[in-house]
Amino acid sequence: MKLLGLAVCALAFTGAAAASDKIEGCALNGKVLKGKVQIVTSFPDFKVQAVTSFPDLKVKFVESFPDDCGEWQIVESFPDFTIQYVTSFPDFTIQMVTSFPGEP
Numbered sequence: 001m002k003l004l005g006l007a008v009c010a011l012a013f014t015g016a017a018a019a020s021d022k023i024e025g026c027a028l029n030g031k032v033l034k035g036k037v038q039i040v041t042s043f044p045d046f047k048v049q050a051v052t053s054f055p056d057l058k059v060k061f062v063e064s065f066p067d068d069c070g071e072w073q074i075v076e077s078f079p080d081f082t083i084q085y086v087t088s089f090p091d092f093t094i095q096m097v098t099s100f101p102g103e104p
Contacts, residue, residue, distance in 0.1 A: 038083075044083050046091045059071075
């Protein structure tokens, strides 16, 4: 029984580490994580979970010119990528910040 518990913990840790390993150079699956973002309820490019600590990416929401890593501008049409907020099994986690966005 203890062995099963260790296996489950190892799998959970490996999954969490794998998500942060995917983000390299502010890109995930070939899409740069900056720019215009549309929040959708189905068929997103990425499923994200908002957290308060240890994020995979720090995000700053801006009104215009989302040119730097982690700067997102919310739009209703013509997004660079789409996201869906989830509470479990995200592609990556984000922390909303007011300064110093990007990879932690």
